[in-house]
Amino acid sequence: MEVKQKKVRKYNVGKTSSRKMRNANLDTLTGLYERFCKYKQTEGMSERTLRDYMSHFDYLMKFLEDEDISRSEMTRDLFREYISWMLYEQGLSPVTANVRIRTLRAFLRFCCKEGYIQRPIHEDLKILRTPQDLIESFTAEEVRKLLSVIDKESYAGFRNALIIQFLLDTMVRVSELVAIKRENVHLDDGFVKLEAVETKTRRARLVPLSVRTIDILQGYLKETKEFENEYLFLTYEGKPLSADSVRWSLRQIGETANITKKRVSPHTFRHTGALMYIMNGGDPFSLQKILGHSHMNMVRKYIQMTDMDVKAQHDLFSPLNRIF
Known part of the structure; x- marks a missing residue:
């Protein structure tokens, strides 16, 4: 899909950003993601990790051309297309893409567990295989x-x-x-x-x-x-x-x-x-x-x-x- 470069929205959950979420409607992707991040706050997640989660969401919104989608549009095929876009259009390495995929899987697992979506989409989104490089150490x-x-x-x-x-x-x-x-x-x-x-x-x-x-x-x-x-x-x-x-x-x-x-x-x-x-x-x-x-x-x-x-x-x- 051809992606137009637009200004990407930023969002706020707790103290992770000075910007505000545009939509808290639980029938939308944005509203559900806000609920997900607030849930993670109650689990004691660090501010640094929450900022990373919001950064990953910004990247997903870039793929969606900054257009919010409804809960019914959150499908397995859409998110698979997102993974393909990261790899082949944005040129991300599998290691970098995996960081965003793990966040996405955690979000979708939350949505399924809480009953916001019926199908466990996260189970269909697999972590990419990456080469096991030897991590260098000092002598x-x-x-x-x-x-x-x-x-x-x-x-x-x-x-x-x-x-x-x-x-x-x-x-x-x-x-x-x-x-x-x-x-x-x-x-x-x-x-x-x-x-x-x-x-x-x-x-x-x-x-x-x-x-x-x-x-x-x-x-x-x-x-x-x-x-x-x-x-x-x-x-x-x-x-x-x-x-x-x-x-x-x-x-x-x-x-x-x-x-x-x-x-x-x-x-x-x-x-x-x-x-x-x-x-x-x-x-x-x-x-x-x-x-x-x-x-x-x-x-x-x-x-x-x-x-x-x-x-x-x-x-x-x-x-x-x-x-x-």
């Missing part, structure tokens, strides 16, 4: 190289070196990292508490700290005490550090260290920490708890090994070692 040598180019005599350098070690040791997400408060750092017990409101799964969890990280944190806490800020990681002006600032700093460190073939990002450190945890003899079940994943299949994505990793593990744990 120990690369981590040492990254740390070696940091000027640890400056406050920013000292903090950035701590952040790298903290990300590797705790494997927290960058959004969780910048949300940590001083009161949630328990050095005597050796863990950091992540509040439920700041985690992706909306569940609080305790993340262990190694002795080495505890030692560095003690010095950092003393140095930043005079800022009198409740957050742990701060700028040199004593303001809470943002996730974007962390990402930018790590990219700069990566460029200085000439690490160009791999993305120097908080998420890469999370993958690296998970892989090294397993390579050092850690078990996947404790790793699942540290990472904060609900399902083991997500953990498997974090511990993808290269052929050389597998060879090294085989040399250590070959059954023949026990026999001979």
Whole structure:
């Protein structure tokens, strides 16, 4: 179908946007989607995820040329055409399209469960197959190289070196990292508490700290005490550090260290920490708890090994070692 480029409407659910929903009629797609998002709010969904949901809905409205449709027009064939449009007219990758398809499926499942539509359309909209690319992790040598180019005599350098070690040791997400408060750092017990409101799964969890990280944190806490800020990681002006600032700093460190073939990002450190945890003899079940994943299949994505990793593990744990 030929799609005219029009100005796409934006919508508001709760505090996710400054704009308002045009139609709250439950006989329309727009009205049902508003009801769906309000329902998700009652489940405790984060503002960030709700904003993503609204962004995905905007994309669907772009396909519909910004024209609302009735409940009876919400058919399997229409949404299949939407998926085809994303892939072949908009040129989205299957990975990107899947993000929007998952949101669409959740919406249609809600509509069916609540009785707004009779047919379980969501069951006919399948997640697209995507290639299982190997997620690159840093080697120990690369981590040492990254740390070696940091000027640890400056406050920013000292903090950035701590952040790298903290990300590797705790494997927290960058959004969780910048949300940590001083009161949630328990050095005597050796863990950091992540509040439920700041985690992706909306569940609080305790993340262990190694002795080495505890030692560095003690010095950092003393140095930043005079800022009198409740957050742990701060700028040199004593303001809470943002996730974007962390990402930018790590990219700069990566460029200085000439690490160009791999993305120097908080998420890469999370993958690296998970892989090294397993390579050092850690078990996947404790790793699942540290990472904060609900399902083991997500953990498997974090511990993808290269052929050389597998060879090294085989040399250590070959059954023949026990026999001979």
